[in-house]
Amino acid sequence: MSTVHIKPVPVTPEEVIAVARDHARVVIDAEAREAMAASRAIVDAIEREGRPVYGVSTGFGALANTFVEPERRAELQHALIRSHAAGVGDPMPEEVVRAMMLLRVRSLAMGRSGVRPEIAEGLAALLNADITPWVPRHGSLGASGDLAPLAHCAMVLLGEGWVREADGSRVDAGPVLERAGLRPITLSSKEGLALINGTDGMLGMLILAVADLRHLLTMADVCAALSNEAMLGSDRPFQPELHEIRPQPGQAKSAANIHKLLQDSEVMDSHRNDLAHAVQDAYSMRCAPQVAGAARDVLAYAETVADQELRSVVDNPVVLPDGRVESTGNFHGAPLGYAADFLGIAATDVGSISERRVDRLLDITRNRGLPAFLSPDPGVNSGLMIAQYTAAGIVAENRRLSAPASVDSVPTSGMQEDHVSMGWAAACKLRTIIDNLGTLLAVEMLAATQGLQLRLPLIPSPAARAATAAVGPIAGKPGPDQFLAPVIEQVKRLIESPALRHEIEEAAGPLA
Structure with a gap:
């Protein structure tokens, strides 16, 4: 397949492989953009009401009880990405990074993450421009998802971090985006967290x-x-x-x-x-x-x-259609970890x-x-x-x-x-x-x-x-x-x- 259409429904393994290995183009359909816009409207309403919600108006992890003032919430999201992009070691193969990015687009397009459509479209633009973030091997514990690897991908969206060139070298992301005609994205509340809270790396x-x-x-x-x-x-x-x-x-x-x-x-x-x-x-x-x-x-x-x-x-947290924003443990990678370990034993x-x-x-x-x-x-x-x-x-x-x-x-x-x-x-x-x-x-x-x-x-x-x-x-x-x-x-x-x-x-x- 040459094009994979993203809707607010699951993608198939064949579509993941087409993007990861065959560089199929990624197109986000209108219904997915509508689903993301609807969930974003709920987050905007929470912001206006001043309700305390994890990841929207608070810090993260052990800092979940720390209230963040409205004027600093965009700063919070950028700081989150920079601090969590702490991986080290050799870069992951291109196919793994591309699979991971597509799966994060898929998850955001389900309309439960409270992000603007522009966030998913930014990741899709990187895929379509064959821009592969440099994602180090070490950093993920598979709880709260693949935080560090996904943060290294998100850094490139911000025009920061590193990109892996075709010859395997590592270069700064900013000039690569500029050459491709892509602009860095400025995050709003909840969006940094939504970019990194997923099992996309291990699933890919x-x-x-x-x-x-x-x-x-x-x-x-x-x-x-x-x-x-x-x-x-x-x-x-x-x-x-x-x-x-x-x-x-x-x-x-x-x-x-x-x-x-x-x-x-x-x-x-x-x-x-x-x-x-x-x-x-x-x-x-x-x-x-x-x-x-x-x-x-x-x-x-x-x-x-x-x-x-x-x-x-x-x-x-996830944004439910009825307006609730609830914390979950769905990011925990146990199902995938068990499957990978069991498959390794069999192989x-x-x-x-x-x-x-x-x-x-x-x-x-x-x-x-x-x-x-x-x-x-x-x-x-x-x-x-x-x-x-x-x-x-x-x-x-x-x-x-x-x-x-x-x-x-x-x-x-x-x-x-x-x-x-x-x-x-x-x-x-x-x-x-x-x-x-x-x-x-x-x-x-x-x-x-x-x-x-x-x-x-x-x-x-x-x-x-x-x-x-x-x-x-x-x-x-x-x-x-x-x-x-x-x-x-x-x-x-x-x-x-x-x-x-x-x-x-x-x-x-x-x-x-």
């Missing part, structure tokens, strides 16, 4: 992670099938009737994928009735759908959480079982006739020995990253914010785990396709032929040792792109 990362992991779980099934075929495994454990008796939905999908991918294979037929063949394969082969399928079920849970959050008003285990299949493929005592480390000339050559070391190191890192962040609350703000979600941290480490999973699957695909080449002249399945045809130009045939690092990187890019999956589906049929 979760939506992007769900999309990436959905693809990688299908590719994990592909890799499992190729490894099974290369190791002369059995396809019998993947028969549909064996999974109907354990009705776990993700398991059934993964098993169906693997079963389909193993059809029409001379390699599989070569040992189907061999009495010497193992009655049962190792768990890493036979239980592949149980592990990847369970991860699919966790993914479905995370998708539900993200969908519910996309339909949520995440701000504090780690999918990578772990993948590495076990690689180890089995390389071990001459367990790989059923393949040469040691898949080298036709072992001894002088080490084959894929150290590629498995790399995979083992990554598995260990993912296990460390799988320690849940969401149980690691640290009290802040003078004990006013005495339980925080760490949802931002959970989502950040989930991104690393998923990136690592791509590398693990690349090592497995490299090993499996080389193993299948060593089974020639037996012809593998159509799916395996498609995968080998794609990997072959990168890795070549098994032979003398080569510089492996660029090979693994290129196969990883192949795994992560939709093109290889499309070629495999062309050969074997659609995959779940």
Whole structure:
């Protein structure tokens, strides 16, 4: 999609990805502007009446009981943004920042935040001008939302703070806005608070992670099938009737994928009735759908959480249509933190079982006739020995990253914010785990396709032929040792792109 229209209704995950990754244009429709104007009118009325309302006429956090005079309330909002833009560390990727900005526009457009339409339009203008705020990695605790990251975005609206240039450098925001023909915005009461009180950063990362992991779980099934075929495994454990008796939905999908991918294979037929063949394969082969399928079920849970959050008003306080302005705890990131942690655990285990299949493929005592480390000339050559070391190191890192962040609350703000979600941290480490999973699957695909080449002249399945045809130009045939690092990187890019999956589906049929 080239344009995303913002209305006072939820956006879809596909729209978030279109803006974050494909730079789709953002247009705020009239009904969203009307909803924001109506809620702003309520805040203006409260101002005229002189009622004490958190964030409108008071300070923030532990300073919530401090009354702020009317003439200083605009100053209060600007001071809030500047003080909360306290993040440090490397900048977040462009796609994360763009997703976060779009989700803040979406939340404001729901008409419950009491801001002028100009605030949401200012964020949309930054997106449409491809201006990406420099948002440091560290600063959010995921309580009161992603305060520091969103404050760094808001700073750019004010013509302050930093922007990330296309080459990765950091520059002052003011001149960048001027070149784009954009004017800094002056905030009114409540507007600074509304710009930073949300779960938009962790939600954006979760939506992007769900999309990436959905693809990688299908590719994990592909890799499992190729490894099974290369190791002369059995396809019998993947028969549909064996999974109907354990009705776990993700398991059934993964098993169906693997079963389909193993059809029409001379390699599989070569040992189907061999009495010497193992009655049962190792768990890493036979239980592949149980592990990847369970991860699919966790993914479905995370998708539900993200969908519910996309339909949520995440701000504090919120402006209700009847004129009330009420404090809430909806900014607390626990639902997203739990989902990200759980998804990280599942993705780690999918990578772990993948590495076990690689180890089995390389071990001459367990790989059923393949040469040691898949080298036709072992001894002088080490084959894929150290590629498995790399995979083992990554598995260990993912296990460390799988320690849940969401149980690691640290009290802040003078004990006013005495339980925080760490949802931002959970989502950040989930991104690393998923990136690592791509590398693990690349090592497995490299090993499996080389193993299948060593089974020639037996012809593998159509799916395996498609995968080998794609990997072959990168890795070549098994032979003398080569510089492996660029090979693994290129196969990883192949795994992560939709093109290889499309070629495999062309050969074997659609995959779940």
